[in-house]
Every structure is written in C-alpha cells, then in structure tokens.
Amino acid sequence: xxxxxxxxxxxxxxxxxxxxxxxxxxxxxxxxxxxxxxxxxxxxxxxxxxxxxxxxxxxxxxxxxxxxxxxxxxxxxxxxxxxxxxxxxxxxxxxxxxxxxxxxxxxxxxxxxxxxxxxxxxxxxxxxxxxxxxxxxxxxxxxxxxxxxxxxxxxxxxxxxxxxxxxxxxxxxxxxxxxxxxxxxxxxxxxxxxxxxxxxxxxxxxxxxxxxxxxxxxxxxxxxxxxxxxxxxxxxxxxxxxxxxxxxxxxxxxxxxxxxxxxxxxxxxxxxxxxxxxxxxxxxxxxxxxxxxxxxxxxxxxxxxxxxxxxxxxxxxxxxxxxxxxxxxxxxxxxxxxxxxxxxxxxxxxxxxxxxxxxxxxxxxxxxxxxxxxxxxxxxxxxxxxxxxxxxxxxxxxxxxxxxxxxxxxxxxxxxxxxxxxxxxxxxxxxxxxxxxxxxxxxxxxxxxxxxxxxxxxxxxxxxxxxxxxxx
Ligand SMILES: [Zn+2]
Numbered sequence: 001x002x003x004x005x006x007x008x009x010x011x012x013x014x015x016x017x018x019x020x021x022x023x024x025x026x027x028x029x030x031x032x033x034x035x036x037x038x039x040x041x042x043x044x045x046x047x048x049x050x051x052x053x054x055x056x057x058x059x060x061x062x063x064x065x066x067x068x069x070x071x072x073x074x075x076x077x078x079x080x081x082x083x084x085x086x087x088x089x090x091x092x093x094x095x096x097x098x099x100x101x102x103x104x105x106x107x108x109x110x111x112x113x114x115x116x117x118x119x120x121x122x123x124x125x126x127x128x129x130x131x132x133x134x135x136x137x138x139x140x141x142x143x144x145x146x147x148x149x150x151x152x153x154x155x156x157x158x159x160x161x162x163x164x165x166x167x168x169x170x171x172x173x174x175x176x177x178x179x180x181x182x183x184x185x186x187x188x189x190x191x192x193x194x195x196x197x198x199x200x201x202x203x204x205x206x207x208x209x210x211x212x213x214x215x216x217x218x219x220x221x222x223x224x225x226x227x228x229x230x231x232x233x234x235x236x237x238x239x240x241x242x243x244x245x246x247x248x249x250x251x252x253x254x255x256x257x258x259x260x261x262x263x264x265x266x267x268x269x270x271x272x273x274x275x276x277x278x279x280x281x282x283x284x285x286x287x288x289x290x291x292x293x294x295x296x297x298x299x300x301x302x303x304x305x306x307x308x309x310x311x312x313x314x315x316x317x318x319x320x321x322x323x324x325x326x327x328x329x330x331x332x333x334x335x336x337x338x339x340x341x342x343x344x345x346x347x348x349x350x351x352x353x354x355x356x357x358x359x360x361x362x363x364x365x366x367x368x369x370x371x372x373x374x375x376x377x378x379x380x381x382x383x384x385x386x387x388x389x390x391x392x393x394x395x396x397x398x399x400x401x402x403x404x405x406x407x408x409x410x411x412x413x414x415x416x417x418x419x420x421x422x423x424x425x426x427x428x429x430x431x432x433x434x435x436x437x438x439x440x441x442x443x444x445x446x447x448x449x450x451x452x453x454x455x456x457x458x459x460x461x462x463x464x465x466x467x468x469x470x471x472x
Pocket of ligand 1: 110142143176204
C-alpha cells in the first residue's frame, strides 16, 4: 500500500465527523445504520495478533475470519478457503446477487504483513494498541486496516439483508509482500471465476491527499510500472593478474554500465500519466504545475519535459527507467576473473514492449561482446480505465463522507497485486478511503506502524458506504 497522503488531518474536525457518523446519520439509501467502526476495530485486533509474516502463515487468520463470516450468516459455500498448500490460505467471501449472470464486482486486500524488529517498537507490534489517539500494530495501514474495513462492510451488508444487483466478492489474500508464491496469482490461475469481474478494487493503494489539514484530492491507482530485471555478462579467458592480456571482464562490464547510466529512455506519457498531470496541475504550485499542464496538452513539449525530468519522482512518471542494482565478479585479489555480471532493474511504462526496452539497453551499452539476458521477465500490466459506475459511486461516497474533491487516477512507480489481475485482463483500481499525513503513511513496513484512530474510523465508514453503493 502506498497512500498519496500529505498533511495532518485536523483532529477536531475528524472527531466531529466520526461522532456524527457513529450517531447513525442516514446513509444514501435513507436507512440509518449504526457505525461499523467497532466491528472493524474488533476484526482488526484479531488480524493484528495473527503473525502472518513470511515465516508465519495466513491460514489461522483466514480460518478464524471464515468462522466470523459464517457466524454473520454467510452460507458455507460462499466462504472459501483456497490455496495450493495448507500454508498461506486465501479467503474468498461472496455475497450472492439477484442476477448471477452479471460479472461480479470484486474487492480485495492482503492478509500477510512484513516482519517486525520488536525491540524498535514502543508498543507490542502483534497487539492492536490505541495510544494518544493513534492505532498501533503491524498491518494497521498495510494492509490489515483496509482488509478489516472491507470485512466489516461485507458483514454489515449481509446483516442488513441487502441482496446486491450482482455478486460481490471479497478476496483476502496471502503472500503479497513475500514471493515467490502469491495468493492473487494462485486465484487467477486456479479460480478465474473468482477473479474475473466487472472491475476489481484493490484496497492496497490510492488514498486521500491533505494540504495544510485540508482534503484536496483523492488518488486512485489505475496503472503500475512493469518490473523487469536483465543480466549483463562479460566473459574472458581469465588468468593470473600479473600478466594482464587486454581489458578484463570487469573492465568491459564497467564501461557498459557507465554507458547505460548516461542513457535516458524516451518520454512515453501514457493515458493514465496524461490524465494525472491534467488533474494534478491545478493543485501543484509553481513551475512544476505549469509544466504538468503543458505536458497534458502536448506530450512533446520539450521545456515541460526538461522541467519535470529534473525531479526523480516526476521523471519516473514520464519514462521507463533502468538502473544497475547488483554487481558480481572476481574470486581472488590476484586472479583475472573469467566472468563478471551486473543486474539491471527496469521499471517499464505500462504498454511499452519489454523487447523494445531490451533493444534500447543493447544500443545504449554499445558493447557487442556483453551478453544481455532476461533475469526476471516483465509481466505486462496494461493501464486500467475507471468504469463509470465506480467513478459515480466514488464521487458520491467522497462527497458524503469527506466532501467534494477531484478524483485523480495515477500510475504507481512500484508494483502491487493489481499486476496479476491487470495481466489477466481485469480493470483494477487501487482505492483506500483514508486521509493521513505522510508521517503516518511512512510507517508502513517500518517500526511503530500507526494510523490516527479517527481517520481509521472514517475510512471504515467510507468503505461501508462505498460497498453499499456498489451493491446497487
Ligand atoms: Zn500492501
């Protein structure tokens, strides 16, 4: 999860809103329902105490959640524990709709978390702890917090007796953080009936943006850059270093790497990046905002490209990037190695061909005696288009819970589980209805992972209302 968050939520305002919501303000259906925040917190507490790390397993948590869904009235066949082995089960929950011939709407979050360094925490990382208005615990942001919000929303929908227009599916998956096994990939390969839908919401990306305590925009992840690794290899006869015979494999590899480091990939502004710049420009002060507006109008505007390329973050939005990340060569201080290798990690603009990237690397290194091979093949992940029904539901829910604001689709520089679903032809949108400052989003994967309790409860309410709208 990588939220687009920026400044502190005004605590008084947040508390007032949550109090209003908890009081059972009428929702869009006109029915007043009690807040699901206590239920979400209870589920989150169960989730946090389950050590679903790389050395642990999601199975005990998936099983206890399954029990909870059955107790809430879900039929046994609609609560599915699915995985290759007993370890790291996925849980899939279905709310049956009126018209089962329509493709389902799918919502997902992952149950696994990264490990902890317990001595560096000020609370027990495996216990949900509220302190000074903050919720602490491994996964409260990434991604158990959103997973608990979705679980509470599904249980609440079931309890309300609502029969959705079409099936709604909740995917609570394993092994997002740690490969090589991946829960979503397993479901895509083995249960395509549960991963093919009208669209998929992954609650592991996206989120609100704050500026000076004001909510100014809502980011939705609509694309992600494509990961690929290439190996560069230089070879030679090897030999004693007292009698060098020309340039060693290390020398020639160093030249190739140096050439690549001076190469800049061509600008490739895809539709998601273009729409992002158009919508983001008015919210971006100074010359960067003007350059974004100019580039949204004309993707070849040379001045705008120069301006934006000088910022690493904006540069990564404009083009494919590759950088050398590993270097190997040599066995002894007095021996010329027979081989030296480098790993080049690339983040490819979605839609750009990996073969084209490879050809460009070959041309850039300009060293015919260096071999280039694929170490990690790119899994193409085409950009997603926001479905109109989802855009409407999102606008309405935002207006109701947080206020009217622009929804800005963006391209993720890293990669999430959305990749496997996009690769399988699904429209995938990353959405978490949370507004928090960077101070908190930076605690994902870090010590003392925490989220303001009031902002969390509002996210739970946002999620409930969004799920109600998606049930129509
Ligand atoms: Zn995550």
